Amino acid sequence: MARVTAGLTSSHIPALGAAIQTGTSRNEYWGPVFDGYDWVKEYEKTAKPDVVILVYNDHASAFDMNIIPTFAIGCAERFKPADEGWGPRPVPDVIGHPDLAWHIAQCLILEEFDMTIMNQMDVDHGCTVPLSMIFGEPGEWPCKVIPLPVNVVTYPPPSGNRCYKLGQAIRRAVESFPEDLNVQVWGTGGMSHQLQGPRAGLINRDFDEKFIEALINDPETLRHMPHIEYLREAGSEGIELVMWLIMRGALGPKVKELYRFYHIPASNTALGVLALEPAG
Amino acid sequence: MSDDPKDIDVHEYLAAFDDIPGTRVFTAKRARQGYHLNQFAMSLMQAENRERFKANERAYLDEWPITEAAKLAVLARDYNAMIDEGGNVYFLSKLFSTDGKSFQFAAGSMTGMSQEEYAQMMINGGRSPEGVRSIKANRAAAGAADSKGSY
Numbered sequence: 001m002a003r004v005t006a007g008l009t010s011s012h013i014p015a016l017g018a019a020i021q022t023g024t025s026r027n028e029y030w031g032p033v034f035d036g037y038d039w040v041k042e043y044e045k046t047a048k049p050d051v052v053i054l055v056y057n058d059h060a061s062a063f064d065m066n067i068i069p070t071f072a073i074g075c076a077e078r079f080k081p082a083d084e085g086w087g088p089r090p091v092p093d094v095i096g097h098p099d100l101a102w103h104i105a106q107c108l109i110l111e112e113f114d115m116t117i118m119n120q121m122d123v124d125h126g127c128t129v130p131l132s133m134i135f136g137e138p139g140e141w142p143c144k145v146i147p148l149p150v151n152v153v154t155y156p157p158p159s160g161n162r163c164y165k166l167g168q169a170i171r172r173a174v175e176s177f178p179e180d181l182n183v184q185v186w187g188t189g190g191m192s193h194q195l196q197g198p199r200a201g202l203i204n205r206d207f208d209e210k211f212i213e214a215l216i217n218d219p220e221t222l223r224h225m226p227h228i229e230y231l232r233e234a235g236s237e238g239i240e241l242v243m244w245l246i247m248r249g250a251l252g253p254k255v256k257e258l259y260r261f262y263h264i265p266a267s268n269t270a271l272g273v274l275a276l277e278p279a280g
Numbered sequence: 281m282s283d284d285p286k287d288i289d290v291h292e293y294l295a296a297f298d299d300i301p302g303t304r305v306f307t308a309k310r311a312r313q314g315y316h317l318n319q320f321a322m323s324l325m326q327a328e329n330r331e332r333f334k335a336n337e338r339a340y341l342d343e344w345p346i347t348e349a350a351k352l353a354v355l356a357r358d359y360n361a362m363i364d365e366g367g368n369v370y371f372l373s374k375l376f377s378t379d380g381k382s383f384q385f386a387a388g389s390m391t392g393m394s395q396e397e398y399a400q401m402m403i404n405g406g407r408s409p410e411g412v413r414s415i416k417a418n419r420a421a422a423g424a425a426d427s428k429g430s431y
Contacts, residue, residue: 015382059370064322065315083325085377153370155307156293159285192406196369197360199302200387201398203406228296232413236303237369265402267384 002100002174002181006047007247007255008040009274010130012056012188015267017089017129020137033271036261037133040275043259044134044142049184051097051144053104053170054127055246056188058149059084061124068154069116071166073108074123074147075101082122091128091137097144100177104146107173113166123147130188150246152189152239156227160242164223167249174250187247189240191262192233193269202235203270208262211241212272216257219248237269247276254279301412306368314366320344320354321367324374333378360390 019030026034061082063069076096081088108115127147135142151157158166167185174183191211194202211234214222223245230239248255259275297305304310311318320341323329333340341351346365353361354375362372369386376386388398401407411418 013383015384018382059373060318060322060368061325065311065318065371083327085324085330085374086380087327153306153368154311155297155305161285194303194407195383195387196363197302197304197390198392199300199407199412200390201401201407202409202412203402204409205405207409227293231297231300231303231305233409236300236305264405267382268387268402270406 002051002177002179002183004171004174004185004250004278005049005182006184006258006278007251007274007276008134008184008186009190009244009247009272010037010040010133010186010188011190011266011269011271011273012126012129013267013269013271014084014125014129016133017125020132021090033263033266034133036263036271036273039259039261040134040273041136043275047184048182049143050181051100051146051183053146053148053183053185053250054130054188055148055150055186055243056126056130057152057240057243059124059126060153062118062121062149063151068151069149070151070158071108071113072116072118072121072149073101073105074118074121074149075105076119076121079121079123079127079145079147081128082124084124089125089128091132092140094123094127094131094145094147095141097146099179100144100174100181100183101146103177104170104173107176108166108169111169111172113169118147118149121147121149126188130186134186148246150243152242157239157242159227160225160245161223163242163245164219164249167246167251170246171250171252185247185250187244189243190234190238191241191270191272192235192238194235195237195268197236199235201268202238203264204233204235204238205262205264205270207233208270208272212260212262212274215244215248215274216255216276219245223249251276251278252280299415301415301418304363310366310368312366314350314368314371316344316346317350317354317362317365317367318371320346321371321374324378330378357389359386363390
C-alpha cells in the first residue's frame with residue numbers, strides 16, 4: 001500500500017533558481033538560505049521518496065487568462081520546464097507517475113473535488129525551484145513527481161479549509177493505491193511577501209512564526225483563517241500559504257516536527273522550510 | 281468568522297480587499313479589465329515574440345486590443361500603471377523577464393524607492409505591516425489623533 005510518509009514546505013521563488021544558475025548560491029546573500037536547506041537535502045537522501053506530490057501555483061505559465069483551474073493535477077508521463085520569458089530553466093524534465101496521479105484524480109473527484117486533469121503541461125519555477133533546492137542539481141530528479149497546481153492568482157483562490165480537506169482526501173487516495181510507494185507531499189510558496197503596488201516588500205515575521213506554529217500544532221484553527229487576513233498580514237502574494245494546508249491535511253491530525261528554518265529576506269520574500277512526519 | 285462557506289457574502293468579501301493600502305487584489309473585475317494586457321504579456325513566453333516586441337515595441341503592442349493607457353504604461357515600464365489597467369504581476373513578469381529584470385527590480389519599481397533603497401529595506405527585514413493593514417483603521421487612528429489634538 002502507498003503511504004504519505006512526510007510533508008515538506010519550501011519557497012519556490014525564481015531568484016533561488018537564478019542563484020544556482022549563476023553560481024552565487026553560497027555567497028553572502030544566498031549562502032544562509034542554501035545552508036538552511038542542507039538538512040532537508042540530507043534528510044531526503046535517507047527518506048528516499050518514490051513520489052512527491054508537489055503543490056505549487058503556476059505563475060501564468062501553463063495557464064493563461066483563458067483557463068484558470070482552482071485545483072489541477074498533472075497526470076502526464078513527463079512535464080517540461082516552461083519558458084517564462086528568459087528561456088526554460090536548465091533542469092531535467094519532471095517525470096510523472098501517471099498511475100498514481102490518475103488514481104488520486106479519480107479518488108478526489110469521487111470525494112467531490114472537481115479536479116482538472118492535465119495530460120500535457122509545462123511546469124514553471126513554482127514546481128522546479130523546490131526540486132532544485134531539495135535535490136540539488138542531478139542529471140535527473142531522484143523520484144517521480146505529481147505536480148498539483150493551485151490557483152492563488154485570480155480571486156477567489158480556494159479557502160484554507162478547502163485546501164486542508166483536499167490534503168486529507170489526497171492522503172486517503174494515496175492509502176488506497178495498491179502499490180507499495182513512499183509518497184511525500186510538498187507545500188510550496190510563501191511565506192509573507194507582496195510583489196505589487198506601493199506596499200511591495202511587506203514582510204511579517206510575527207505572522208509567519210505564528211502560522212508555522214499553528215500549521216504544526218493547531219491546523220483545525222488555522223484552516224479557517226479567511227483570505228483577507230492572509231492579504232493584510234502576509235501581503236498580497238502571502239496567500240500562497242493556503243497551499244501549505246494541503247500538505248498539512250495530508251499528514252493527519254498530529255505531526256512530528258523534524259526541521260524548521262525561517263529566513264528574511266529571500267529577494268522579496270520571507271522563506272520557510274519545514275519537514276514534518278505524520279504522528280498518528 | 282463562520283465555518284459555513286454559505287455564510288460568506290461575496291460583496292463584503294470583495295469590498296474588504298479595497299481596504300488594504302497600496303494593494304490591488306486581482307479580482308474578477310481586474311481580471312476582465314486586464315485580459316488582453318495579460319495575454320500580451322503571456323505572448324512574450326515565446327522567443328520569436330520577444331524578438332518582434334524588442335524590435336518595435338509600439339508596433340507589437342498595436343497588434344493587441346489593449347487601451348492606449350495600457351500601451352503607454354508598458355512602454356514606460358510603469359508597473360503600477362499596468363496593474364491599474366488590470367495587469368497582474370505574474371503575467372507582467374514575462375515583460376520584465378524579457379527585459380532581463382528580476383521580481384525584485386519590478387516590485388521595487390512600484391514602491392517609489394530606488395532599487396538600492398528597496399533591496400536594503402528587504403535586507404533590513406522588509407516593510408513592516410504596521411500602518412499598512414487597513415485604510416479604514418488608519419483613518420480612524422488619524423481621526424482619533426485629530427480629535428485628541430483639538431482638546
